[in-house]
Amino acid sequence: MQNRILVSACLMGQAVRYDGRAKPLLHPAIEKWRAEGRLVTICPEMSAGMPVPRPPAEIGDGATGEDVLAGSARVIESTGADVTKELLQAAENAVTLARQAGCRYALLIDGSPSCGSDFIYDGSFSGRKQAGNGVTAAALKAAGVEVFSDREIERLIERISE
Template sequence: MEKILVSACLMGRRVRYDGGAKTSSAAVLAGWREEGRLVPFCPEVEGGLPIPRPAAEIERGAGGAAVLEGTARVLAADGTDVTREFLAGARLALEAARAAGARLAVLKEGSPSCGALAVYDGAFQGRRVPGQGVTTALLERHGIRVFSEDQLAEAAGYLRTLET
């Protein structure tokens, strides 16, 4: 059975920067949970950041690929450089996916770690720009397809192709 890496906050775990969760009520995720497919993971917490913690964004809205390449940093709202923790969490997410044999992931949209389609622009004004988070960029580089929680139909379709 194909395993799926999933953002822990979508599974109700209170791991977000504000100490909350973003629990998904999607039937698709509930079904995958019942089947034992899901591997919940929070790269920010696993990378060493506390709960709660200051919000963080990728500077200049550069995206996760730039962070992986060393041309952009992840900064907390208080100015603290948390790039090291984001990179560590991304590497641990990749290890968790590989250990489970996961070839796809469903991650929290907008997150500087997990965003699949968009991230915040680095100005802490609530503006999103197209791009990927650090973990998403690393997973995709290693052949693991990442979908946001808004792309569950696409993720389910991709899962079907993997299992045929």
Template sequence: MERILISACLIGRPVRYNGTAKACGSDDILARWKTEHRLVSICPEISVGFPTPRPPAEIRGPINGSMGDFQGSDVLAGHASIVEDTGRDVTELYVRAAHETVVLAQEKGCRHAVLTDGSPSCGSSFIYDGTFLGKTKQGSGATAAALGQAGIQVWAETDIEALDAVLKAASFTE
């Protein structure tokens, strides 16, 4: 049985920065996966000690908080930072969360991860642009990038049906 790493907020846990969960519209698939014991849930930020709620954070460049096309892979490489809207640099914690999440996924045998888009940690198809003005850009967060680098396929919460189809197709070929 294929195990799936999933953002805890997507299965109803109120762990997002604003203290909420995030509905994703695929409750029937998630319920089935849960009964099949496929799901391994984590909130990378909570796992390293961030509180709920917590200040919003976004990825920025290294020079005077420059904007630009920085994303999670740049954070992991030390070329960008993650900063809260208060100005506090939380890069080190996000990098630690990313690495610990990869370890968990590998220990549990997860080859797929479903993560919450927009997050500087979990975003897989888009993240916020670093201005704290609600603008998004294509890109991934630090945890999504680390999982991808480790060979774990990352899916946005909007792609749960597509992942389910891949899993069903794989089970027919086994």
């Protein structure tokens, strides 16, 4: 099947987010792609063994997923626990699944320290957003997967139909 799409499990209605909730993306294209067998679902954090619910986590010091991949930044939970190793494993799992399933595209929840692609939080746990990729989004992009946020579904539809 062409044009397979790796998609965040929370967008598919699975209650896997840090707060134990889902964030379903309701759009006719999602239902169409599901019926066509194009969607490959993953929660990167859960694939790395992280629990639900779990404390919120942010990439520290205003850094990005690329910085975490390069080893120059850490991912810290609001409790102070370092979950960098888990998020690196999550990213590796997502890249492996995307390759195995032939996903050329990914549709990921924005804001997450793992899946964010337009914005992530700045590491201060104050709600401040910054432009940047989460660890999984950065790893997928580095692996040649085109990443779209949940707010960019119209762009993804256009891209797939090209």
